[in-house]
Every structure is written in structure tokens, then in C-alpha cells.
Amino acid sequence: MNILQLSWKNLINKPLSMLLSTILFALGVGLVSLIMLLNKQLDQQFARNLEGIDMVIGAKGSPLQLVLSSIYHLDAPTGNINIGEAKAFLRPEHPLINRAIPLSLGDSYRGYRIVGTNHNIIDHYGAEISEGKIWEAPLEVTIGSRVAEREGLKIGDTFYSTHGLDINEDLEHDDAGAFRVVGILQPGGTVIDQLILTAAESIWEVHDHAPAPVGAAPAEEEHDHEAGEEHAEGEEHTEATHAAPATDIPLHERVDKDITAILVNFKARNAMTLNLPRTINENTNLMAANPSYEISKLFDQLGLGEQVLRWLAYIIIGVSFLSIFISLFNSLKDRKYELAIMRTLGASPGKLFLLIIFEGLLLAVLGYILGILLSHVGIEMIGQFVKKADRYGFTGKTFLPGEGWLFLGALFVGLLAAVIPAWQARQTDIHDTLAEG
Amino acid sequence: MLQTDQLKFAYTGGDTFSFPDISCERGAHWLLLGQSGSGKTTFLHLLGGLLSPKSGAIRLEGTDMAQLSGPALDRFRGRHIGIIFQKAHFVNALTVGENLALAQELAGVPVDNGRIAKLLDRLNVGQKIHRKPDRLSVGEQQRVAIARALVNSPELILADEPTSALDDENCEQVLHLLTEQAASVKATLLIVTHDGRLKDKIPNQIRLDS
Structure with a gap:
């Protein structure tokens, strides 16, 4: 039972709260990834067909x-x-x-x-x-x-x-x-x-x-x-x-x-x-x-819609950040005795800090995986749909380097959401907590 | 052997407590008596390494806990001291068995599932090993808390008002369990209480005056 496993057990002990945070996070990540995939693949298709036509x-x-x-x-x-x-x-x-x-x-x-x-x-x-x-x-x-x-x-x-x-x-x-x-x-x-x-x-x-x-x-x-x-x-x-x-x-x-x-x-x-x-x-x-001029003009117009979607994705990620933060912070109140007990059993303040940080990171990683899954399944379905309409093909089977960066971003959001609750956990005063009850 | 020497404690910007010197033989059972506000809990937390004294020494089997701080004190506490609180608290996401395993893990002792099962059996809660603690009755929780305090075979067992919320029959039973189990791991047992029913049962007594 290491700290990471304990973090995981703590999360699944509150499945609804975990589900809410994960799904919100997944929506945000999924939307960003979907925009990146659509943008890239659309761009590629347009560019490939444009090649050599001046x-x-x-x-x-x-x-x-x-x-x-x-x-x-x-x-x-x-x-x-x-x-x-x-x-x-x-x-x-x-x-x-x-x-x-x-x-x-x-x-x-x-x-x-x-x-x-x-x-x-x-x-x-x-x-x-x-x-x-x-x-x-x-x-x-x-x-x-x-x-x-x-x-x-x-x-x-x-x-x-x-x-x-x-x-x-x-x-x-x-x-x-x-x-x-x-x-x-x-x-x-x-x-x-x-x-x-x-x-x-x-x-x-x-x-x-x-x-x-x-x-x-x-x-x-x-x-x-x-x-x-x-x-x-x-x-x-x-x-x-x-x-x-x-x-x-x-x-x-x-x-x-x-x-x-x-x-x-x-x-x-x-x-x-x-x-x-x-x-x-x-x-x-x-x-x-001039085709490249006309197409870049068209993309500029589409870019506005993309910008709006991107901001929507950022807002969803912001809300999911808050949801992780609030759920961790609230859970501290319920867990104040168990954190103090862990201290008496020999856990250092650093371990309690890590415990909460891992909870934030686990939520972020889960949300990321779910989000990437959503976006790739989504674009694959769009691909199947437009294939029927015999337009351009999209595929969810390729991954972009940008999605690697998105993973780092997700970890950062998870970390940021957890750091204040984790600090709070670290500061748990064993004597005060246990003397009162 | 548990000894204190000129132990003083000061709350930040508040009361200062001086505690009597005590000396308890290894394996002996003691009562620490005193009215509310006499500093009983503070004394217990000092002995348990949950607080650090302003001055003086607390020696457990030759180690002066007053000289330890930070993670070193945390480790020492986890490894050598078992504490039972008036109300039993557990990590609620874990089962009874996992809570005991966590106690071993946090003390840096290898997890011994055989010992955990045996200990719970001995305290008559063996069949609850896979239950979540909040599904247990208060009496069962108290037994699991005792098992957790014993799991690392500590040299010192501290119990904070373990009987005050119990009726006579259960009081008798818990006292019996505590003394019996402390004896089984040859630990020094120190019970902090204002419960008059215990006075006749344990002859070694320390009285704190406010």
C-alpha cells in the first residue's frame, strides 16, 4: 500500500465526485485535441490538393x-x-x-x-x-x-x-x-x-x-x-x-x-x-x-470559429480545474482525522502532501486518457461519416506531437489544482486535531 | 523503560505546563489520572511524539524523543509507539486489513498479512478484515484500533480515555484487552483517563494536578 495506491483508493472511495471531475477534464482535453486533429488533418488535405497549382x-x-x-x-x-x-x-x-x-x-x-x-x-x-x-x-x-x-x-x-x-x-x-x-x-x-x-x-x-x-x-x-x-x-x-x-x-x-x-x-x-x-x-x-491566397483567406475565416471553440475548451478546462480543486479541498475536511492518524502512524508531512498531489495528478491523467479517447473516437466517427458523403477522410488513428504537450499541460493543471489542498494536508496539526476529538 | 526528565511544554503565546518526572519499567502498566485541563492530553501527546517539549527529555528505551524532530520523529513514533485514541479514526477508503497494513507501511515495517490476520482474530474481529471501518460497530472499531496500535509490536502503548464512553461491561473488557495485548508484545502501557472505574484495576498511578 504505497502512497500512490492510497491516493487511488481515496479517489474511488468517492466515485461520483471523481467521475464529475474526470468527465469535465476529459471534455476540455477532448475538445482541445479534437480541434488540433481537425485543424491538422483539414490543413493537410487542403495543402496536399493545392500542391503545384499556382x-x-x-x-x-x-x-x-x-x-x-x-x-x-x-x-x-x-x-x-x-x-x-x-x-x-x-x-x-x-x-x-x-x-x-x-x-x-x-x-x-x-x-x-x-x-x-x-x-x-x-x-x-x-x-x-x-x-x-x-x-x-x-x-x-x-x-x-x-x-x-x-x-x-x-x-x-x-x-x-x-x-x-x-x-x-x-x-x-x-x-x-x-x-x-x-x-x-x-x-x-x-x-x-x-x-x-x-x-x-x-x-x-x-x-x-x-x-x-x-x-x-x-x-x-x-x-x-x-x-x-x-x-x-x-x-x-x-x-x-x-x-x-x-x-x-x-x-x-x-x-x-x-x-x-x-x-x-x-x-x-x-x-x-x-x-x-x-x-x-x-x-x-x-x-x-490564386488558390493558396483564397484558401488561406478561407482558413482565416474558419480560424475565428476555431478560436471560439478553443476558448470554450479552455473554459471547460478551467471549470474542471475548479472542480478538482474544490473536491480535493472538501475531502480534506472529511479526512482531517484520518490525515492526523496517518501522521501518528509515522507518515511525514511530505507524504500527506504527496498523497493529495497524486490525487490531483491521477484525476488529470484519467481525464486526459478519457479525453484523448473521446476526441480520437470522435474524429474517426466524423471520418466515417464524411467518407459516406464522399468528401475528405479523417482518421482518429494518428496522434500529434501537440497531444504530448497537451498531456504535460494536463499534468500541470492537475498539479496546480492539488497544490493548495496538498499544502493544507501537509500542515495538519496532529495534536490540535486529535485533542479535540 | 519510559522516563521523563523536567518536561515542560508551552503553547505558543499561552499556558506553560510542567510535568512530573515519571519512570515506567518496560512492560509495566500505568494509569495517568487528572482532571480536565490538567494537561493530560498534552502529556500523552508529548510522550507519543505528537508534540515536541519546550525543554526536558523523554526517553524511550534509551532514545531521547525530545532530540528528534521532523521525519525522524515521525518514523520513531510509527515504529516504536502505538496510540489508541478515545474515538477510533481510520482511513475510510481502506478496509480494516488495509488500515493495519498501512500502519506497517508508514512505520517502514514490511507488511505481514499473516500477523494482521492473527492479530484481528485475537481481538475477535478477524471476520471483519475485508470490511470498511465505518461499517463496524463502535466496539469493533475500538478493537481494530487496538490491533492497529499493536501491529508493529511497539515498546510503548498509549491509550487516551479508551473507556470513558463505554458502559461498565465494555469498560472491563477493553481494559482487559489492553493489558492482555500489551503484555503479549511486552509493551509498556500507559492509560490516560479520568475514569474512576479504572483506579482499582491498575496499581501504578501518576496524578497530574492542575
């Missing part, structure tokens, strides 16, 4: 919306742009641009976005083929690992796309050609895992057939019906028999066509690339946005 070009509108829709596939696109206008940025010989990725957005399959693009997107995300091949002809698609996993799509499967980004069978492009899966990508931990990639031409093809659906986004309503003449009406839409509408014509030559956005990676960052977005915004009908 500028986004799209239709005029909200720059943040453009960034969210074209890089993170989170929002609706701002509208379409005409290739003729954006042609310069798509040309491989542009002096400032290393890589330009065209994006045609607006269609989806069971909530997964179909992206009409070119092979630059594969290079950009460093995606690797796990099965099959990268699309070549229109209506061939290569799908991200999560799409394959969730929807059980295999090589050779076909499907019709849906107009818009929601699951809505009324808007299915079932009069147009069916997409056929020709390849599946390996999981890469980026947004590409949940995309369906195809040639930009596929999107034009599907839309050239579809009558403009009611309530569709205006961006996709400007169907170019001239393009429909590329193949005869009534022809079977399996791409096997399909006369490929010249994917070998470079995209930037298709000046009559529309796309949604272009992701740009500069050769180098310099004064010219710095000024390019402003030049585009002032002199053309296009809008250029």
Missing part, C-alpha cells in the same frame, strides 16, 4: 468558388469559358506556364464528379494506374480508387452521366453515349481518388446530344449543337463503333468549345507570374485566382 483560370465570379470547385470539387463551378479566349494558357509553348490542366465540369455519376480534361491531370497528381489504362477515346473513363471501391465499378462497366452534381435520375444523359470504364487509379490520398476522369471531348459529346434539361446550371446550357454533326444521329453510342471526334486535335485549337476552368502550374514564380492574375482579371473576360 493559378486557376475560370469564368468570372467568386474566386473562392472557382478554387473550391476546380481544385477541391466542393462547390458548383462559376460558369464556362470559351477555349478561344483561354487558348493562350492552354498552349504548351506558353513562356510562363509549365503545365495547364483544362477542366470541364458539371456532370456527375452517383454524386461523383466527371471531369473532362487531358492527361496532364494524371501527371500533376502523380496518379498511377492500378488496373486497365488511361482514357484515350471520348467516353472512355479512368476512375479514382474511391469511386471504384464505393460504386463497385470494374473495367468494362458502362454508365450514363447525370447533369449537375447531385444524384438525380431525371437529369440522366441517357439519350447520349454511355461512359465506359477503361482504367482504375491507385489510391493517392488526393481529390483525384473520387473523380471520374475522361477526355474533355466526352463532355461535349454528351451535351451535344442532351436536350437542355430544366433547371440545369446555366454553365452547361450553352450546348454547341454544331458539334453534334460529328456523328450521325441515331448511331449507336458505344464508343467501339464511335468515330472518335479527333482527340488528336489539340484542345487549344478547339476554339469553338467551352471548358470550365484551367489549373495552371508556372515554370517559376517571378514578378511576371505574380502579375499575371491581375492582368487576366483586368484585360479579359476570364477570372484568375
Whole structure:
């Protein structure tokens, strides 16, 4: 029966008071840890997808919306742009641009976005083929690992796309050609895992057939019906028999066509690339946005909410500090005789001090363990939930160095709450206490 | 052998007490009698090492407790002196057996569960070993307190008014237990009391006058 064991027995002798202090402490610690985990993992996900994209070009509108829709596939696109206008940025010989990725957005399959693009997107995300091949002809698609996993799509499967980004069978492009899966990508931990990639031409093809659906986004309503003449009406839409509408014509030559956005990676960052977005915004009908600037602006806004949560966590920890302090202090009153008896049995004042300090520390450690458990189970559950919604993945299985610091902080709070009661216990006057009763 | 020599005690900014010199043979049983306010409890606490005297000496088996202080006095007290108070107090989070084990632990004596069980049996509370002390009757608590005072086989057993709250029958029984158990560990027994019923039972008596 050492002092630590005695502290523990004292605590479990008052289970309700211990439970209250522990749960309060756990809530505080759990909230701080949850904020740290969410912050870190959100930051990582945003940063990973942002990598290498220096500028986004799209239709005029909200720059943040453009960034969210074209890089993170989170929002609706701002509208379409005409290739003729954006042609310069798509040309491989542009002096400032290393890589330009065209994006045609607006269609989806069971909530997964179909992206009409070119092979630059594969290079950009460093995606690797796990099965099959990268699309070549229109209506061939290569799908991200999560799409394959969730929807059980295999090589050779076909499907019709849906107009818009929601699951809505009324808007299915079932009069147009069916997409056929020709390849599946390996999981890469980026947004590409949940995309369906195809040639930009596929999107034009599907839309050239579809009558403009009611309530569709205006961006996709400007169907170019001239393009429909590329193949005869009534022809079977399996791409096997399909006369490929010249994917070998470079995209930037298709000046009559529309796309949604272009992701740009500069050769180098310099004064010219710095000024390019402003030049585009002032002199053309296009809008250029700097994604890292827009995202950091967004995070600043989120930061305010985070700040509020953080303060809430600190207040809860403060209350739990008080709860530990008060419960220890009150227990001294009930235990004044037993403390005096321990002294007569040979305990030094230092041992009584330690006894109470250990009680505070034990409460803090228990609260910390429970809190960390809560936050990790919590974020794992958030992760499971958003996985179903096919957004970003969160996991409770990783731990942060910050949580180590949080442990030290928890010990400090426990110590601080116990030190005054412990000093009081240390000062127990055996003679006075026992002479009176 | 318990001896005091010119023992004086002063409360901070208050009364000063002078105590008579006493000399008790090892294994002898003594009564310390006196009215309330005569300094009985103070004398007992001095002898038990719970208070330190202003001057004088308290020798127990050759060690002058007046020269000890701090943790050294705490250790000496735990190891060599058993004290029974009028009202028995225990660590309520622990069982009866654990309370006795704690007494050994705090005195720096290895925990001997066999001895604890035997001692409780001898005092007729063996079956309460796993009970919490506050579940016991007052009589049982008193017996456990006696067992705790004996557990380290001390040289000196001090009892503060052990019988004053008891009826005649229980008074007789507790006195019998105390003398018998003190004899079993060959300890010097000193009972502080104003209980007149004990006067005829123990011939060695010290009287404190106020």
C-alpha cells in the first residue's frame, strides 16, 4: 500500500465526485485535441490538393468558388469559358506556364464528379494506374480508387452521366453515349481518388446530344449543337463503333468549345507570374485566382470559429480545474482525522502532501486518457461519416506531437489544482486535531 | 523503560505546563489520572511524539524523543509507539486489513498479512478484515484500533480515555484487552483517563494536578 495506491483508493472511495471531475477534464482535453486533429488533418488535405497549382483560370465570379470547385470539387463551378479566349494558357509553348490542366465540369455519376480534361491531370497528381489504362477515346473513363471501391465499378462497366452534381435520375444523359470504364487509379490520398476522369471531348459529346434539361446550371446550357454533326444521329453510342471526334486535335485549337476552368502550374514564380492574375482579371473576360491566397483567406475565416471553440475548451478546462480543486479541498475536511492518524502512524508531512498531489495528478491523467479517447473516437466517427458523403477522410488513428504537450499541460493543471489542498494536508496539526476529538 | 526528565511544554503565546518526572519499567502498566485541563492530553501527546517539549527529555528505551524532530520523529513514533485514541479514526477508503497494513507501511515495517490476520482474530474481529471501518460497530472499531496500535509490536502503548464512553461491561473488557495485548508484545502501557472505574484495576498511578 504505497502512497500512490492510497491516493487511488481515496479517489474511488468517492466515485461520483471523481467521475464529475474526470468527465469535465476529459471534455476540455477532448475538445482541445479534437480541434488540433481537425485543424491538422483539414490543413493537410487542403495543402496536399493545392500542391503545384499556382493559378486557376475560370469564368468570372467568386474566386473562392472557382478554387473550391476546380481544385477541391466542393462547390458548383462559376460558369464556362470559351477555349478561344483561354487558348493562350492552354498552349504548351506558353513562356510562363509549365503545365495547364483544362477542366470541364458539371456532370456527375452517383454524386461523383466527371471531369473532362487531358492527361496532364494524371501527371500533376502523380496518379498511377492500378488496373486497365488511361482514357484515350471520348467516353472512355479512368476512375479514382474511391469511386471504384464505393460504386463497385470494374473495367468494362458502362454508365450514363447525370447533369449537375447531385444524384438525380431525371437529369440522366441517357439519350447520349454511355461512359465506359477503361482504367482504375491507385489510391493517392488526393481529390483525384473520387473523380471520374475522361477526355474533355466526352463532355461535349454528351451535351451535344442532351436536350437542355430544366433547371440545369446555366454553365452547361450553352450546348454547341454544331458539334453534334460529328456523328450521325441515331448511331449507336458505344464508343467501339464511335468515330472518335479527333482527340488528336489539340484542345487549344478547339476554339469553338467551352471548358470550365484551367489549373495552371508556372515554370517559376517571378514578378511576371505574380502579375499575371491581375492582368487576366483586368484585360479579359476570364477570372484568375490564386488558390493558396483564397484558401488561406478561407482558413482565416474558419480560424475565428476555431478560436471560439478553443476558448470554450479552455473554459471547460478551467471549470474542471475548479472542480478538482474544490473536491480535493472538501475531502480534506472529511479526512482531517484520518490525515492526523496517518501522521501518528509515522507518515511525514511530505507524504500527506504527496498523497493529495497524486490525487490531483491521477484525476488529470484519467481525464486526459478519457479525453484523448473521446476526441480520437470522435474524429474517426466524423471520418466515417464524411467518407459516406464522399468528401475528405479523417482518421482518429494518428496522434500529434501537440497531444504530448497537451498531456504535460494536463499534468500541470492537475498539479496546480492539488497544490493548495496538498499544502493544507501537509500542515495538519496532529495534536490540535486529535485533542479535540 | 519510559522516563521523563523536567518536561515542560508551552503553547505558543499561552499556558506553560510542567510535568512530573515519571519512570515506567518496560512492560509495566500505568494509569495517568487528572482532571480536565490538567494537561493530560498534552502529556500523552508529548510522550507519543505528537508534540515536541519546550525543554526536558523523554526517553524511550534509551532514545531521547525530545532530540528528534521532523521525519525522524515521525518514523520513531510509527515504529516504536502505538496510540489508541478515545474515538477510533481510520482511513475510510481502506478496509480494516488495509488500515493495519498501512500502519506497517508508514512505520517502514514490511507488511505481514499473516500477523494482521492473527492479530484481528485475537481481538475477535478477524471476520471483519475485508470490511470498511465505518461499517463496524463502535466496539469493533475500538478493537481494530487496538490491533492497529499493536501491529508493529511497539515498546510503548498509549491509550487516551479508551473507556470513558463505554458502559461498565465494555469498560472491563477493553481494559482487559489492553493489558492482555500489551503484555503479549511486552509493551509498556500507559492509560490516560479520568475514569474512576479504572483506579482499582491498575496499581501504578501518576496524578497530574492542575
